[in-house]
Structure formats: structure tokens, C-alpha cells
Amino acid sequence: CTPGLEDVSIEELADFGLKGKKIGRGIISANAKLSDVFKLNYCSKSLHKIILLLSSGKFCELSELYKAAYEITYGEFIRSEQSFAVRVSRAGKHSFTSIDAEREIGQAVIDSYKKEKGVRLKVDLEEPDVLVRCYIRENKFWLGIDTTGESLHKRGYRIYEHPAPLRASIAHCLVRLAQWQPEESLYDPFCGSGTIPIEAALYANKIPNHWRWKSFRLWKLGFVDRKKFMEEKERIDAKVKSLELKLYGSDLFRKHIEGAKRNANNAGVSINFLQQDIKDAVFEHDIIVTNPPYGKRIGHTGKALYANKMLEKKLAEGSWKRAVVITAEKRNLESYSEKRQIMYGDLPTWIFLYKR
Structure with missing residues (x-):
């Protein structure tokens, strides 16, 4: 969400029956069901991305990020025929670059998946099927699966762009x-x-985000029950x-x-x-x-x-x-x-x- 407006986004989460809390600048968390993941992507007006949080903690060295990423089992999120990529958003002073962190975490995902499934995952940096995101703020990290794709602030209705548009x-x-x-x-x-x-x-x-729902990344995740999500969509649309x-x-x-x-x-x-x-x-x-x-x-x-x-x-x-x-x-x-x-x-x- 927007740094400095976390409390407003937490207020919006309450509208969905979720109790949110600020865990980092521009980052809030909540315990949610899978149906909530779809609802937030489809209906939220203040959030930018909905991430399935898989691991979080403090670290000092890149090797600790590797260890945290390696300990995750990815089988339920990534099918063996799918490709993946890692994107890192980093703030603070570190002895490594964001690209270094992406490389380290990416290798951990490959190694973990190979141990779990016996298959080496394909990497596609341009158009991956599944996107693993890591947010780093100083010595803290949050690692998860992107269910959104392009930021939700890009609604899709804006066909005229002002020279200095407001998000x-x-x-x-x-x-x-x-x-x-x-x-x-x-x-x-x-x-x-x-x-x-x-x-x-x-x-x-x-009015939900019906300009964008077909492009959400969640549709490519292995555990998604598309039928249930579509039923949820119909219930939301009926309340417009x-x-x-x-x-x-x-x-x-x-x-x-x-x-x-x-x-x-x-x-x-x-x-x-x-x-x-x-x-x-x-x-x-x-x-x-x-x-x-x-x-x-x-x-x-x-x-x-x-x-x-x-x-x-x-x-x-x-x-x-x-x-x-x-x-x-x-x-x-x-x-x-x-x-x-x-x-x-x-x-x-x-x-x-x-x-x-």
C-alpha cells in the first residue's frame, strides 16, 4: 500500500472482516482465507499487491535469505511445468544489490523444489508463470507469492492520462x-x-476491479479453485x-x-x-x-x-x-x-x- 497511508488500508481491510497490522513501511498483513485473496484483488481500492506470505524474519547476510527461501515447500504453489522468477523490492543499506538477492533467492527456490519434487524449475525473467516477491526493509524481509501482477492502483478505466496524474x-x-x-x-x-x-x-x-480481474496472477497458481472464485465474483457483482x-x-x-x-x-x-x-x-x-x-x-x-x-x-x-x-x-x-x-x-x- 502507499507508505504513510497504512492505517487507511488497515481500515479498508476491516471492511472485508480482516484485522490488519502494519509490519513495514508500505506493508500491512492480515490472516486471510483464499477467498479473501480473490476479494482483495477484485475489490480493494487502497492496496497495490496481495502477497501470500510464506516466510519473514530478520537477516544479516544473503546466505540467510537463501536459507529462509530454501526451507519453503513450493509444490502447492508452482506446478513442475511452470516457470518462475523472483523480484526484490529493497530499502536500506546493504552489502548486496537487489539483483544479488533475486539470484540467491531464485537458486534457493530451484534447490528446494528439486529436493521436494525431483524437478528443476524453469526460470523466465520476462513472463514467468509464478512470481516470487521479496520485500526487504533494512534487516527485515518478507517473502511470498504474488497473486496480483500489475499494481492494483492501475485500475484500467483510465483512458485519458493527465500529465501529472494522481494514483x-x-x-x-x-x-x-x-x-x-x-x-x-x-x-x-x-x-x-x-x-x-x-x-x-x-x-x-x-464497483469492483472488473477491468483487471482476468489478468490477476492468482489464476496461474496450482491450488486455485477457479470455479469457487468465479462464484465469489458473481456474489460481489450482485452487490454493485x-x-x-x-x-x-x-x-x-x-x-x-x-x-x-x-x-x-x-x-x-x-x-x-x-x-x-x-x-x-x-x-x-x-x-x-x-x-x-x-x-x-x-x-x-x-x-x-x-x-x-x-x-x-x-x-x-x-x-x-x-x-x-x-x-x-x-x-x-x-x-x-x-x-x-x-x-x-x-x-x-x-x-x-x-x-x-
Whole structure:
């Protein structure tokens, strides 16, 4: 999940009846059934990948990673005719590279499988059938099987890309942080490609990730009962709603508004979009959630300063109840009720929450 928003993802897990806990930066865990693995891949809005955790612990040397990986039995996850690869995500100072760790863990998987099944697994670094992932944070590691594939923040509905897009998973978290309820109006005055109001609509209507479900990696895992998962999918699809929501978005540029309309249409939701300068916006909605432009992402500091100044002015004047602003600019209203820092890629970013 997004580093700095682990608590929001844990809140989402609770919606699925799961008790989550933070175990690393951007990493949360929960005890779950196999049916939950499908549900999280299909329905989660804040998570990026769902990993079947096979081993975790502390280590000092690469040889300890080899030992941990070797002690796992892979027969129920990988069929003998399938290929595999290892991907390592590493943070901290180490005497080895991520490629070194991938090589060591990969050899451990091969050796363990050969001992268990008498077969040497095939390695395919480009398009493996099964992907083993290892997350390393300083001297801690988590090793498991990827059930997702491409990150879930890539929803599939976005056919128009804004030059500085907001990740859909972060947009969902912002809506949750605003404590928005479906009966309340929500407005994004810098809507860009429409991600924030679209994510609010998907959330309220319980619309799952039906653009991506066929590509989930879990379908290639040997233990998966496809029939049961498809029955679960039908139960989830039957709960989709079609609420009349008061969702609004505006932007200075016509091309962004047209793109936002296309994205909303592709997502199957209805949003009220308007081409409008922030100076003409009226903040009379219950909830304001927005991602104003900032110089580091749009490459134009002057425009970013103007946008943020106008946003401050409008927030001071408006009759809203709650507001959430995400920005890399530290300049903002001083009357925020909560401030938190997250990492948006490699960019330190702040989220400001306001209440009246």
C-alpha cells in the first residue's frame, strides 16, 4: 500500500472482516482465507499487491535469505511445468544489490523444489508463470507469492492520462480520510483526469476491479479453485449499486475535463464536470478533496503558487464541512486539524485535513 497511508488500508481491510497490522513501511498483513485473496484483488481500492506470505524474519547476510527461501515447500504453489522468477523490492543499506538477492533467492527456490519434487524449475525473467516477491526493509524481509501482477492502483478505466496524474489508490485514501458519506456532496476544484470523484463513485457503489480481474496472477497458481472464485465474483457483482451521487469536478483546461468525462464513462459512473478557473469556484459543497498543481510535478512554479494561493482563499471563504488537500508544497492554511507525510513515488508529499 502507499507508505504513510497504512492505517487507511488497515481500515479498508476491516471492511472485508480482516484485522490488519502494519509490519513495514508500505506493508500491512492480515490472516486471510483464499477467498479473501480473490476479494482483495477484485475489490480493494487502497492496496497495490496481495502477497501470500510464506516466510519473514530478520537477516544479516544473503546466505540467510537463501536459507529462509530454501526451507519453503513450493509444490502447492508452482506446478513442475511452470516457470518462475523472483523480484526484490529493497530499502536500506546493504552489502548486496537487489539483483544479488533475486539470484540467491531464485537458486534457493530451484534447490528446494528439486529436493521436494525431483524437478528443476524453469526460470523466465520476462513472463514467468509464478512470481516470487521479496520485500526487504533494512534487516527485515518478507517473502511470498504474488497473486496480483500489475499494481492494483492501475485500475484500467483510465483512458485519458493527465500529465501529472494522481494514483487511484491515493485518491481513494483521500476520500476515506475526508470521511465522505454517499449522501454528502464532494467537489474537486483541480480534478485533472477526474480520479478523485471517480474513485468516490466506485467506492460508494461498491464497483469492483472488473477491468483487471482476468489478468490477476492468482489464476496461474496450482491450488486455485477457479470455479469457487468465479462464484465469489458473481456474489460481489450482485452487490454493485447505482446511487445518485453529488460528485463534482472542475479544471482550468478543457482537454482535462473532456478526458475526465471519458474516464468516468469508462468507469461506469456519473460525475458532474465543469471547465472553470479556481478563482471562479464556489466551495459550497460538504466535502472538498483535491490535488492542486505543484511545481515539482507540473514544471511551472508560478502556476502552482497561483493555484495554491487561490485554494487557500477559497477554503477560507467556503461553507464546506471537511476538506482534504494533498500537495508537495508546505505552504497551506495553518488551521488544519491533521497533517501527514506520505511518499508519492520518490516525492515527499503532505496531506492536510481540515474540519469545521
